[in-house]
Amino acid sequence: MNQVTSVLIAGVGGQGTLLASRILGYAMMQEGYDVKVSEVHGMSQRGGSVVTYVRFGNEVHSPIIETGEADVLLAFEQLEAARFLPYLKPGAALVANTQKIDPMPVVTGTAQYPQGLFESIEKLGIRVTAVDALSLAEEAGSSKAVNVVLIGAMARQMSFPKEIWLDALKHCVQEKFLELNQKAFQLGWEA
Template sequence: MSGVKNILFVGVGGQGIILASKVLVSGLIAAGYDVKMSEVHGMAQRGGSVTTQVRYGDKVYSPIIGKGSADVIVAFEEIEALRWIEYLKSDGRLIVNDYKIPSATVLSEKEKYPEGVIENIRSHIKNVTIIDAAKEAKKLGNIKSQNIIMLGALLKILQISEIDWRKIVRENVKEQFINLNIKAMEVGMNTSSKL
């Protein structure tokens, strides 16, 4: 174990961000890391922003990640990636789900969903991985598995090999979804290695 690592999950209510974070935290604790997690639901039930901050290492004193301090940001939705980008370290890694969730103002046609979000991200961040988790989740037969696909991509990047992630998934998801989520995690691990 070494210094403290900071992981920021960002997205929209209903995307399974809390579950993905809890699976990560469970695995890190099982491996002996000191772990702190903070979650903010905002207007989650209405499609608002949801974030979780996970910090782990030898000794962690606070669950809060400051601006410019995240080693990795995992963005489950494009606009949320832009919204939270200032929290990424200059040499940090950004994992973005190439997925759009229109806000209420976009759905009511009061605003337009911004164009070129991925291109904008690529022009500002050199260490970025773009994943079409929705496409991969549809192949698995359940669009809701995007969260664990994104988690799998993160796990590949973190390279914490001493953890049995399949066991951790089994312990944290409902029985009827275990196989789906293990497959989703493996898809995420394999997808990120191709990018």
């Protein structure tokens, strides 16, 4: 049977979800898998909810992931973790940044930022790995490295050698930021 793994990466426009999906996609291609990565460009990048799909396996047809189909949700922000929860298969894994970014209705005071989201998600039988990726990224040298910290945290849970991730990082990241990102990946891996 054709086994395909589906990873949904969700965040807020500007958080660097695209780079995360490229690192994952490249690593899986190097491992010999067929890979499809679906990106979002254009208007929704401006601070809105953004989602990227990465799928790999023997043969991947559709580039998108629908509700009830994801094996892993890599969430860059708490509210986005909750928003894309319906995309997970029952019993799947969530790797999530603990960071909260207020959306416009919360900013303007017409809505409250929901509390206790991870606890509610765990109650549904989802394995939650919560990572304070912002602090770790800052520790690595830049708050912008949240994406690579999270890739590190997710990579640790997958059954691939660390070297393939470091190789993918080298391929996908600009050389001048490589050292910083290697550190960010390591902090995520250890988190």
